[in-house]
Amino acid sequence: MKSMLCSVLVVVTGFALLAAVPEEKAPRPQYDQKGQLIRPADYREWMFLSAGYGMNYSPAPDSHEMFTNVFVQRWAYNAFVNSGKWPEQSMFVIDERDAASRSSINQKGHYQTDLMGLAIEVKDSARNPDKWAYYFLAADGQTADAMPKGNPCWSCHDAHAAVEHTFVQFYPTLKVVAKKFGTYNEAREQVTEVK
Ligand code: HEC
Numbered sequence: 015m016k017s018m019l020c021s022v023l024v025v026v027t028g029f030a031l032l033a034a035v036p037e038e039k040a041p042r043p044q045y046d047q048k049g050q051l052i053r054p055a056d057y058r059e060w061m062f063l064s065a066g067y068g069m070n071y072s073p074a075p076d077s078h079e080m081f082t083n084v085f086v087q088r089w090a091y092n093a094f095v096n097s098g099k100w101p102e103q104s105m106f107v108i109d110e111r112d113a114a115s116r117s118s119i120n121q122k123g124h125y126q127t128d129l130m131g132l133a134i135e136v137k138d139s140a141r142n143p144d145k146w147a148y149y150f151l152a153a154d155g156q157t158a159d160a161m162p163k164g165n166p167c168w169s170c171h172d173a174h175a176a177v178e179h180t181f182v183q184f185y186p187t188l189k190v191v192a193k194k195f196g197t198y199n200e201a202r203e204q205v206t207e208v209k
Pocket residue numbers: 065066069071082084106107108133134135148149150166167168170171175179180181182184208
């Protein structure tokens with residue numbers, strides 16, 4: 015009898031916990047005991063914002079042109095669509111892929127190949143005094159330390175992104191949303207050379 019009561023209690027507590035973290039607000043950023051960000055396992059199933067090819071912030075010729083695929087959690091995307099703002103614990107992942115041109119029947123243009131690394135951005139005021147934190151993971155990297163304010167990641171995003179720290183000027187489906195809610199900084203569209 016006692017053990018049955020116990021299992022009922024376990025089940026009830028389980029449901030209560032599930033209710034506390036609604037399914038639609040997962041996944042959230044996860045950290046290990048050292049405070050390092052843990053690589054999000056399923057980011058390729060998140061909402062896709064856009065892809066860049068060979069995007070570069072300096073006019074100097076670059077030897078290695080890559081694709082950049084940007085993803086954000088679906089629950090954060092939904093919140094943005096309803097407010098033009100990013101909720102706490104929004105997380106963005108750039109999946110950086112090598113580019114190739116001639117293979118199989120392809121004669122020109124470029125397609126994506128191997129994963130080169132992940133660039134990650136998290137909005138988490140409770141953990142980061144400067145609200146936004148940046149991380150870089152090698153293709154097979156599992157955890158990374160935050161690169162806080164003062165780092166080029168933080169500074170460039172702060173100085174040039176059109177909505178909070180995110181480059182919505184390059185995400186066509188979100189740009190219209192941010193404009194509708196008045197959270198879009200038009201001036202950030204001006205062609206600027208980053209020194
Ligand atoms: C000189 C400016 C600059 C620097 C430095 C920079 N970024 Fe970005 N970042 C951009 C631009 C422009 C985009 C949007 C275009 C794209 O998809 O690449 C972007 C997009 C992103 C995104 C997708 C979400 C968003 O904010 O739009 C992530 C994640 C990101 N960067 C992480 C990083 C990390 C991590 C670093 C440092 C290792 C970094 N960035 C350094 C300019 C910069």
